[in-house]
Amino acid sequence: MENKRKIESRHRGFERRILRRILGIRWEHRVTNKRIAERTGINLIADRVKSIRWRWLGHVLRMAKNRHPFLILTLNPQGKRIELDRGVHGGGQWTMKDQGLTKHGMS
Numbered sequence: 001m002e003n004k005r006k007i008e009s010r011h012r013g014f015e016r017r018i019l020r021r022i023l024g025i026r027w028e029h030r031v032t033n034k035r036i037a038e039r040t041g042i043n044l045i046a047d048r049v050k051s052i053r054w055r056w057l058g059h060v061l062r063m064a065k066n067r068h069p070f071l072i073l074t075l076n077p078q079g080k081r082i083e084l085d086r087g088v089h090g091g092g093q094w095t096m097k098d099q100g101l102t103k104h105g106m107s
Contacts, residue, residue, distance in 0.1 A: 008046045011044075011045060011046050012044055012046055015044055015045055015046075016033055016036065019036055019040055019042070020036065023036065023039070023040070057073075060073050061073075
C-alpha cells in the first residue's frame with residue numbers, strides 16, 4: 001500500500017497537470033508550479049483536505065468523552081492484526097496469527 005506522502009504527491013502532480021492543460025501551458029514555457037498557483041489563485045486539493053481533517057479533529061476533540069467519534073479516535077486496540085496469507089499459489093485466505101487458524105479454516 002502506498003504511504004500518505006506518495007499519494008499526496010500523485011494528487012498534486014495530477015492537479016498541476018490539469019491546471020497546466022487548462023491554462024495552455026506547455027513544458028517549453030518553463031513556468032513554475034508556484035507561478036501557476038499565483039496565476040490561478042487556486043489552493044491545492046491536498047491542502048484543502050488537510051484543512052478539513054484538522055477542523056474535524058478539533059470538532060471531535062471538543063466532544064464529550066463518551067461520544068462514539070471521540071472513543072474511536074482514542075481507541076487503542078489490543079491483540080494482533082488479521083493478515084492475508086498468500087500461500088504458495090498467491091491465493092488469499094484470512095488468518096489470525098494469535099489464534100492459530102490455519103489456511104483452510106478453523107483447525
